[in-house]
Amino acid sequence: MRAPATGPLPRLRADASVLHADLDAFFASVEQLDKPSLRGKPVIVGGIGGRGVVATASYEARAFGVHSAMSSVEARARCPHGAFLAPRFAAYRNASAQVMALLRELSPLVEPLSLDEAFVDLAAGEHDRAERQSLSPAAVEAIAGELKARVRQATGLTVSVGAGTSKLVAKVASDLDKPDGLRIVAPGEETALLHPLPISQLPGVGPATSARLRSIGVGTVGDLAALPESDAVGLLGRAHGRGLWLLAQGLDDRRVTPDRESKSVSVEDTFDVDIADPTRLTSIVEEMARRVVHRLRSAGLSGRTVSVKIRLQEFTTLTRSATLPAPTDDMRAVARLARQLLTEADTSGGVRLLGVGVSGLADWTQDDLFRSLSAGDPPSAAQPGDPGDAVDRATPAGPAEPRAARWLPGQDVVHADLGAGWVQGSGAGWVTVRFETRALGRPGPVRSFRVADPQLTPAPPAGPPGG
Numbered sequence: 001m002r003a004p005a006t007g008p009l010p011r012l013r014a015d016a017s018v019l020h021a022d023l024d025a026f027f028a029s030v031e032q033l034d035k036p037s038l039r040g041k042p043v044i045v046g047g048i049g050g051r052g053v054v055a056t057a058s059y060e061a062r063a064f065g066v067h068s069a070m071s072s073v074e075a076r077a078r079c080p081h082g083a084f085l086a087p088r089f090a091a092y093r094n095a096s097a098q099v100m101a102l103l104r105e106l107s108p109l110v111e112p113l114s115l116d117e118a119f120v121d122l123a124a125g126e127h128d129r130a131e132r133q134s135l136s137p138a139a140v141e142a143i144a145g146e147l148k149a150r151v152r153q154a155t156g157l158t159v160s161v162g163a164g165t166s167k168l169v170a171k172v173a174s175d176l177d178k179p180d181g182l183r184i185v186a187p188g189e190e191t192a193l194l195h196p197l198p199i200s201q202l203p204g205v206g207p208a209t210s211a212r213l214r215s216i217g218v219g220t221v222g223d224l225a226a227l228p229e230s231d232a233v234g235l236l237g238r239a240h241g242r243g244l245w246l247l248a249q250g251l252d253d254r255r256v257t258p259d260r261e262s263k264s265v266s267v268e269d270t271f272d273v274d275i276a277d278p279t280r281l282t283s284i285v286e287e288m289a290r291r292v293v294h295r296l297r298s299a300g301l302s303g304r305t306v307s308v309k310i311r312l313q314e315f316t317t318l319t320r321s322a323t324l325p326a327p328t329d330d331m332r333a334v335a336r337l338a339r340q341l342l343t344e345a346d347t348s349g350g351v352r353l354l355g356v357g358v359s360g361l362a363d364w365t366q367d368d369l370f371r372s373l374s375a376g377d378p379p380s381a382a383q384p385g386d387p388g389d390a391v392d393r394a395t396p397a398g399p400a401e402p403r404a405a406r407w408l409p410g411q412d413v414v415h416a417d418l419g420a421g422w423v424q425g426s427g428a429g430w431v432t433v434r435f436e437t438r439a440l441g442r443p444g445p446v447r448s449f450r451v452a453d454p455q456l457t458p459a460p461p462a463g464p465p466g467g
């Protein structure tokens with residue numbers, strides 16, 4: 001410890017038993033598996049409209065300087081020959097579910113961060129109960145290596161794995177040898193790993209905090225660790241300053257928490273007098289939606305499930321929620337859904353407390369992607385209380401729905417005679433389909449059809465894992 005601390009210090013676990021698994025170029029990798037002609041080629045999954053952003057670029061596309069969160073326009077300029085595909089969330093959810101199931105075989109404590117990323121607490125798994133010494137760095141490396149092999153066998157995907165004595169170290173480690181990485185940081189080696197990193201690598205260090213730290217000459221994690229704790233607290237406040245200072249020392253005892261519902265951002269207010277005026281309630285809910293979205297954005301998060309909590313006069317508390325097809329941090333989308341949920345409760349007798357929350361958090365935003373994926377299907381069509389239904393209805397529509405004008409690049413289709421394929425492109429009244437599947441294993445033939453060809457229909461959403 002470089003400097004004395006003002007409070008009790010978190011205790012690090014003795015084993016490198018926190019594991020972080022992160023699928024490599026996840027969306028793009030799924031596309032390359034399902035579309036053999038794209039294997040080894042630059043693939044960019046994202047919003048395909050003028051305002052779209054890149055969700056994932058394959059490593060081949062990254063070589064051209066394309067990366068996630070870049071505008072699709074910019075990505076096209078850098079990599080004009082790349083395959084630009086609309087996302088197929090049903091396929092990604094299925095692959096994700098298979099990987100999460102494999103992680104849960106290692107331990108009941110699995111904390112998904114997004115579709116392609118999760119922490120696993122190996123200390124809660126079988127290995128530990130069998131024999132304590134089995135969680136040596138070498139044993140963790142063997143577990144991680146076996147996990148990588150099983151993920152590849154089950155899904156065809158590569159996953160980068162890091163492990164260490166804390167979430168912070170595990171997450172940093174999983175990024176070190178990407179793609180297909182495997183890095184175990186042995187107990188005692190934490191600060192050697194962390195200290196050279198730029199300060200922005202610490203969770204909770206956004207541009208503003210980073211700028212403040214730089215203003216006092218702190219550029220790396222090690223610089224922060226070398227400060228007296230009181231300086232960090234003086235600059236950043238007690239909770240934030242102390243939290244970051246401890247992380248910089250490698251002292252991170254954040255637990256792996258499998259409860260996804262606890263990962264939410266919400267605001268609520270109790271009123272002095274019950275409110276029954278629907279106009280007033282609506283404006284309160286809108287204001288709360290604004291506050292929630294502001295907090296989401298400042299944490300760099302987005303969420304899929306919007307909830308409204310309503311405590312009625314007689315202390316009955318109702319919760320209404322609806323799930324969007326993809327994470328959003330769009331103020332209007334959250335406010336619209338919250339308003340709608342409010343109208344579904346009988347508030348005529350007066351409301352004592354109102355709350356708005358967003359859960360199902362992710363560290364990415366797919367609003368533009370979703371808009372281009374399902375133009376014409378407002379996200380607010382979600383069914384309260386039945387998130388699964390809402391999710392399924394967000395995937396490309398079934399064959400019954402006429403949608404000839406909306407063929408999206410990457411979309412799965414079925415031709416009555418030629419079988420399964422995917423849309424390579426469309427325009428001027430024509431749609432081009434490549435007839436290939438993962439099972440085919442090699443590039444398939446390409447054919448063009450009139451967009452309204454009745455023999456061509458969208459494929460149903462992919463089935464559940466293993467199905």
Ligand SMILES: [Mg+2]
Pocket residue numbers: 022023024025026116117
């Ligand atoms: Mg990833």
